[in-house]
Amino acid sequence: MISIKLNPQELGDSGGIQKVCEKIVAEEENVTKQLENLLSRQCHLEAKLRSVTKALPNLQIVKSDAQHLSEMIAHTSNLAENVSAKVRKLDDARSRVSECQQRVHDLLDLQLCSEGVKLALQEEDYEKGAAHVHRFLSMDQTLLRQTADDVQQDCTAVTNSFSLLHKAAELLQTEVTARFDEAVRADDLASVERFFKIFPLLGLQDQGLNKFSVFLCSKLQETAQKNLRAALETRSADKRASVLYADTLTLLFEGIARIIEIHQPLIESYYGPGRLLTVANALQEECDRQSKLILNEFRKHRQLDSALAQVADWLRSANSSSSSANTSGATTSQQSRTDPKNLDLLLGELTIMHARAEMYVRFIRRRVQNDVEVGVSAEVTRGLLMDKLETMLRASGLCHSMQALLGNYLQLEHYFMAESVRKAVALDQLEENLQIQQTSSMVDDVFFIVRKCIRRAISSSSLDGVCAVLNNACSLLEADYCSVLRAQLRHGYMSGYLDLTQAYNALQSSIQQGRLQASDSEKARLTFLAYLNNADVSTEYIATLRLSLGDEMAAALPGMTERDRAKLESCLSGLGGVTASLRALVEYGMSQLSASAIKPRVSPWVDAFLNVSHVLTEEEFSSYEANEPFVRNLVANLESLLSSFKSSLTPTNYDTLVSILATEVTHQMEKVIAKSSFNRLGGLVLDKEVRVLVGYLTNATSWSIRDKFARLTQIATVLNLERASEISDYWSNEPGAIAWRLTPAEVRHFMTLRTDFRSEDIKRIKL
Amino acid sequence: MPKRHFKIQGEPLLYSCYDDVVFIYIQFIMEDYKFLFKVVLVGNAGVGKTCLVRRFTQGLFPPGQGATIGVDFMIKTVEIDGEKVKLQIWDTAGQERFRSITQSYYRSAHALILVYDISCQPTFDCLPDWLREIEEYASNKVLRILVGNKMDREDREIPMHVGEDFAQRHDMYFLETSAKEAENVEKLFMEIAAELMEQARSKELPRYDTNSPTINGRTTSIGDSNCCSKLS
Numbered sequence: 001m002i003s004i005k006l007n008p009q010e011l012g013d014s015g016g017i018q019k020v021c022e023k024i025v026a027e028e029e030n031v032t033k034q035l036e037n038l039l040s041r042q043c044h045l046e047a048k049l050r051s052v053t054k055a056l057p058n059l060q061i062v063k064s065d066a067q068h069l070s071e072m073i074a075h076t077s078n079l080a081e082n083v084s085a086k087v088r089k090l091d092d093a094r095s096r097v098s099e100c101q102q103r104v105h106d107l108l109d110l111q112l113c114s115e116g117v118k119l120a121l122q123e124e125d126y127e128k129g130a131a132h133v134h135r136f137l138s139m140d141q142t143l144l145r146q147t148a149d150d151v152q153q154d155c156t157a158v159t160n161s162f163s164l165l166h167k168a169a170e171l172l173q174t175e176v177t178a179r180f181d182e183a184v185r186a187d188d189l190a191s192v193e194r195f196f197k198i199f200p201l202l203g204l205q206d207q208g209l210n211k212f213s214v215f216l217c218s219k220l221q222e223t224a225q226k227n228l229r230a231a232l233e234t235r236s237a238d239k240r241a242s243v244l245y246a247d248t249l250t251l252l253f254e255g256i257a258r259i260i261e262i263h264q265p266l267i268e269s270y271y272g273p274g275r276l277l278t279v280a281n282a283l284q285e286e287c288d289r290q291s292k293l294i295l296n297e298f299r300k301h302r303q304l305d306s307a308l309a310q311v312a313d314w315l316r317s318a319n320s321s322s323s324s325a326n327t328s329g330a331t332t333s334q335q336s337r338t339d340p341k342n343l344d345l346l347l348g349e350l351t352i353m354h355a356r357a358e359m360y361v362r363f364i365r366r367r368v369q370n371d372v373e374v375g376v377s378a379e380v381t382r383g384l385l386m387d388k389l390e391t392m393l394r395a396s397g398l399c400h401s402m403q404a405l406l407g408n409y410l411q412l413e414h415y416f417m418a419e420s421v422r423k424a425v426a427l428d429q430l431e432e433n434l435q436i437q438q439t440s441s442m443v444d445d446v447f448f449i450v451r452k453c454i455r456r457a458i459s460s461s462s463l464d465g466v467c468a469v470l471n472n473a474c475s476l477l478e479a480d481y482c483s484v485l486r487a488q489l490r491h492g493y494m495s496g497y498l499d500l501t502q503a504y505n506a507l508q509s510s511i512q513q514g515r516l517q518a519s520d521s522e523k524a525r526l527t528f529l530a531y532l533n534n535a536d537v538s539t540e541y542i543a544t545l546r547l548s549l550g551d552e553m554a555a556a557l558p559g560m561t562e563r564d565r566a567k568l569e570s571c572l573s574g575l576g577g578v579t580a581s582l583r584a585l586v587e588y589g590m591s592q593l594s595a596s597a598i599k600p601r602v603s604p605w606v607d608a609f610l611n612v613s614h615v616l617t618e619e620e621f622s623s624y625e626a627n628e629p630f631v632r633n634l635v636a637n638l639e640s641l642l643s644s645f646k647s648s649l650t651p652t653n654y655d656t657l658v659s660i661l662a663t664e665v666t667h668q669m670e671k672v673i674a675k676s677s678f679n680r681l682g683g684l685v686l687d688k689e690v691r692v693l694v695g696y697l698t699n700a701t702s703w704s705i706r707d708k709f710a711r712l713t714q715i716a717t718v719l720n721l722e723r724a725s726e727i728s729d730y731w732s733n734e735p736g737a738i739a740w741r742l743t744p745a746e747v748r749h750f751m752t753l754r755t756d757f758r759s760e761d762i763k764r765i766k767l
Numbered sequence: 768m769p770k771r772h773f774k775i776q777g778e779p780l781l782y783s784c785y786d787d788v789v790f791i792y793i794q795f796i797m798e799d800y801k802f803l804f805k806v807v808l809v810g811n812a813g814v815g816k817t818c819l820v821r822r823f824t825q826g827l828f829p830p831g832q833g834a835t836i837g838v839d840f841m842i843k844t845v846e847i848d849g850e851k852v853k854l855q856i857w858d859t860a861g862q863e864r865f866r867s868i869t870q871s872y873y874r875s876a877h878a879l880i881l882v883y884d885i886s887c888q889p890t891f892d893c894l895p896d897w898l899r900e901i902e903e904y905a906s907n908k909v910l911r912i913l914v915g916n917k918m919d920r921e922d923r924e925i926p927m928h929v930g931e932d933f934a935q936r937h938d939m940y941f942l943e944t945s946a947k948e949a950e951n952v953e954k955l956f957m958e959i960a961a962e963l964m965e966q967a968r969s970k971e972l973p974r975y976d977t978n979s980p981t982i983n984g985r986t987t988s989i990g991d992s993n994c995c996s997k998l999s
Contacts, residue, residue: 394833403836403864410867464837464868471871567840570855574875 106139107158114161117168126176127194130201133169137203173202177211184215197270205271206278212267213282216259220252220283224290227251228297242345245298246352252290253360256283260367274375277368277385281392284364288397291357295401298353302346308408310338311415318418340419343412350409351460357402358461361393406465413453414472420449421476425484430523430530438533438650446481447541454549458556463564466553467571474574481538482581488531489589493596494521526648532589533650539582546575586653594660598641602661605637606668610675614682615755621681631689635696638665642700651702658701659708665697666712673715679755683719690716711741718742718750724761727751731767800844800851804963806956807872809897810882811890812861815916818946819882820858823956828947835860837868845960852960866900873904878959880912885930885943886920898937910962912940914955919945 011017113132120129176198183191192215199208231248234240240247260280267275299305314337368389376382393399424445431437450473457469553568554560560568612630613620638661646654669690678686694709721727727747730738742750744767751762808816817835821827824841839858844851857876859869873879881897883890894913901911913934915925927943934941940958944951 391833394836400864407864407867410871414867464865467838468868468871471875475871475874563840566842567838570840577875 103143109135110139110158110161110165114164114168117165117172121168121171121175126172126179126198129168129172130176130198133165133172134201134203136165136169169202172198173204176202177207180211184211184218193266196266200271205275209267209271209275209278210282212263213279216263216279217282217286220255220259220286221290223255224252224293227255228290228294231294232297232301243349243352245294245302246349246356248294249291249353250356252287252294253356253363256287256360257363259283260364264367264371268371272375273371274385276371277389280364280368280389284392284396284398291398292401295405298349302349304346304408307338307343307346308411311411314415314419315411337419338415340416340423343416347409347412347416347456350405350412351456351465354402354406354409354460354462354465357398361399365389365393406460406462409460410465410468410472413457413469417449417453417469417472418476418480421446421481424449425481430527432526438530438648439537440527440530440534442484443534443537443541446477447538447545450477451545451549454545455552458549458552461557463557463560463568466557467567470549470571471574474571474578477538477542477575477578478581482578482585485531485535485538485582485585486588488527489535489585489592491524491528492592493528494524528589528593529645529648532586532593532653533648535582535585535589536650536653539579539586542575542579542582546572586656590653590656590660593657594664598657598661598664601637601641602664602668605634606665606672608633609669609672614676614678614686616679616681616685618681621685624685625688628689628692631692634665634693638696638700655701655703658697659703659705662697662705662708665693666709669693669712670715673719673750674753677753677755678719680722683716683721683754687716687720710739714738714740714742715750718747719754721751721754724751724754724757724765727765727767800853802850802852802960802964802967803855804852804877804960805855805857805872805875806878806880806959807857807859807869807876808880808882809859809869809901810861810880810914811884811893814861814882814884814887814890815946816861816880816882817858819880819914819916819944819952819955820856822946822949822952824856826949828949830947834862837865838872843956845957847957847961847964850964852964854956854960856956870900870904873901873909874906876905876909877963878910878912879905880914880955880959881939882914882916883925883930884917885915885925885927886917886922888924891925891930891933894933910940910959910966911938912942912955912959913937915941915943917945917947918943918950919948 009016011020113136116132117129120126120132176195180192180195180199183195192212196208196212199205199211227248231244234244238244260276260283263279264276267279369386372382372385376385424442427445428440428442430440454466454469454473457466460466550572557564609630612624616624642654642658642661645657649657673686690709690712694706694713697709698704698706717730718727731740731747740747747767748762748765751757751765752759808820810816812834817832817839818828820839820841821829824843835858837860841856841858842853843856844853846852857872859865859872879901881894881901883894885891901909913930915927915930930943931941940962942951942955942958944955946952
């Protein structure tokens with residue numbers, strides 16, 4: 001398409017004409033190209049048209065074929081429908097015929113049954129008789145009567161058979177019941193089982209189950225009483241004497257498990273699945289009675305109640321003393337108390353009992369659940385039955401006694417743990433040489449006890465028990481144990497000869513108490529350090545304890561729900577609270593140490609700085625630089641201070657000490673620098689000194705403490721400037737520039753210490 | 768996976784004042800909440816502790832459930848002044864034989880809710896025993912709340928003012944609730960959360976306290992301010 005508009009103004013001159021002409025030429029070329037393009041597609045299109053024309057007649061054929069096919073399909077479907085209707089009718093007829101046959105069979109059987117029953121009763125063949133009655137009971141009696149009516153217009157024969165069979169059934173019932181009871185009395189297991197199997201044939205499932213349960217219970221009672229008698233007769237020297245009652249209880253549970261194990265198949269095959277709950281219910285009642293007897297004996301012979309009474313007394317006095325007396329760790333010596341060791345075996349037996357009961361309950365629950373799942377198809381009834389089981393178990397005497405038992409266990413365990421820890425503290429021993437053993441004996445002992453108690457609680461398989469012991473352990477560690485540590489740390493680290501008044505006071509009190517021994521203050525110092533280490537090592541122990549307990553609990557208490565886990569986790573996190581207390585103690589101890597061993601010593605060492613002039617001539621500078629008297633002395637002093645602690649403190653405590661020392665030194669250094677004046681060379685010397693000092697201290701610890709020196713290094717940088725104006729090279733707000741820890745005012749102040757900086761220059765600086 | 772609650776378990780800040788050292792703990796940067804408080808419910812069996820907790824945490828009133836066994840545990844996060852506060856609620860069994868389990872939870876509690884049933888005199892008569900137990904085991908700084916539950920009941924035996932008087936005499940907050948009608952339940956827990964937060968906040972501010980030389984290592988230890996003002 002030609003799309004050039006001719007603008008008359010453009011044609012005004014030859015140039016314009018020329019331009020338009022060029023445009024037209026270009027357009028022409030373009031159009032020619034398009035035309036060629038179109039022409040080249042012509043033959044392609046023609047070929048396509050030809051093939052389309054060829055295909056046209058074929059379409060007609062396809063259409064007629066399709067129509068044909070559709071007709072065929074419609075026809076077939078019609079046919080199929082007809083056939084299936086006939087099949088349905090046939091099926092109906094067939095089922096009616098078979099129903100009819102069934103009815104006839106029933107009628108025939110009825111005759112057979114009534115005769116057979118008579119014979120069986122005569123021969124005392126109860127199985128056969130019951131089978132006949134069972135057959136009879138499975139018939140629809142009204143329908144039969146109707147059929148007989150329809151067929152013969154006379155139903156007297158049938159009615160006769162009915163009444164006969166009903167009578168026979170009644171007879172069989174009383175007979176079987178009597179025989180069963182007799183067999184039970186005679187303790188004839190085979191006959192018991194024989195008649196047990198007959199009950200369901202007579203339609204007496206419930207009665208049979210009840211009678212059988214009563215029988216099983218009586219067997220259970222018998223063995224349980226025998227076991228208990230045997231237990232009571234066992235000599236105290238017996239190997240299992242310490243867990244005698246736990247063993248007896250276990251035997252009871254095992255007995256029940258065995259009964260269920262043996263008789264469940266019998267019940268299932270003759271009474272059908274889904275019936276175990278009834279039996280379990282009856283057995284549970286007997287179990288409650290028997291376990292109560294065992295536990296009563298247990299209580300009596302193990303003197304559980306007197307132990308509990310003692311513990312209750314102890315708890316009352318402990319609480320009253322802790323509220324009246326202050327928290328100084330030394331508790332007043334109590335009158336005769338049970339040695340916690342004596343409770344060890346009892347505690348063990350208690351946890352075993354509880355664990356066994358838990359296991360038993362789990363067994364019952366699993367068995368009944370399986371049985372219900374097989375026997376009951378409706379989801380709702382299944383849920384109802386399981387609820388019934390849970391209520392039964394919850395309300396059972398066994399569960400109640402076990403809950404009470406767990407409560408008793410927890411009280412005794414609380415006492416055991418607290419008293420054992422108290423003993424461990426009382427027997428605390430300190431290695432004379434802290435390089436061999438950095439802590440005193442109580443740390444290992446206390447954590448051994450705590451772990452032992454928590455582990456014992458885990459072995460009871462009770463989550464609530466574990467949580468309670470954990471809570472008690474946290475209280476004990478956080479209150480009692482920490483206060484023992486704190487009481488020691490409160491005495492402080494007596495640095496003896498350095499602080500004269502303190503040394504004098506210590507000496508005075510020693511004289512007054514009549515025990516003037518040279519080693520006294522040394523020993524106090526060692527104890528202080530050991531307790532500082534105790535606190536630090538305790539935090540490590542707690543971390544390990546928490547980790548290992550978490551794993552052990554997961555293994556010992558399978559089937560914990562998400563909520564159970566959260567509960568346990570929350571109780572475990574109580575240990576975190578203990579860690580926080582211990583950290584605070586370390587910090588407190590460190591501040592004590594710093595106050596008596598670091599601050600008073602560091603201050604004179606750093607003050608020596610004031611004796612050295614930092615306004616130096618070239619000559620003084622070179623001689624000073626060669627010796628570096630101040631910083632070498634300081635480093636040597638710090639070295640000797642640190643080395644006196646290095647092997648006596650745990651690595652963490654040592655690192656903390658270095659960090660505290662670093663803070664103190666920089667603080668003091670700032671002070672003395674502020675009191676001195678410098679020239680260019682003096683600034684140079686200071687910068688070197690600071691570098692040496694920082695280098696030494698940062699190498700002394702594994703922690704990164706370089707940050708602590710930021711201010712000091714910056715002060716050295718300010719004092720080491722060539723010219724006052726040079727500061728602007730360092731002071732900048734751009735990113736990546738030095739993060740200044742000094743305020744502009746401080747920078748100006750330190751600059752005034754340079755004797756060679758004029759105050760006008762300093763004022764002129766923009767910061 | 769159960770996560771650790773705290774990234775930092777409490778950073779000790781040290782203030783020394785002559786010989787007395789006071790450590791103040793600030794509970795710090797936690798996962799998604801700033802404060803975590805433990806609330807423990809105690810009281811006789813059947814006064815409705817579990818129902819109160821269920822009503823608050825799940826909005827349910829499930830009647831006819833069995834007695835609690837041991838200790839039950841629920842968590843609810845609430846928002847107070849735009850801050851997330853996590854309440855860990857420990858619902859204890861009222862029956863005597865669970866006492867040694869439930870007692871072990873007293874010490875770490877920030878708040879203790881003592882519940883009685885307004886339609887059952889014996890549950891009220893037991894309150895002094897419960898208080899004795901609280902004295903014995905709980906921290907003396909614990910926030911204590913007396914709750915008369917089942918205020919929907921027609922057969923009231925304890926007039927409201929009697930409960931109120933008792934609470935006042937023993938320095939406790941007081942509230943009547945109905946877990947069934949959801950009356951005052953939300954209020955109860957929210958006010959506890961708010962009060963505990965208030966106390967925790969006042970602890971965050973550094974201050975010298977020469978009267979309490981003991982080192983208190985507890986995280987979010989709260990409540991030595993006298994909290995005898997009344998709820999509502």
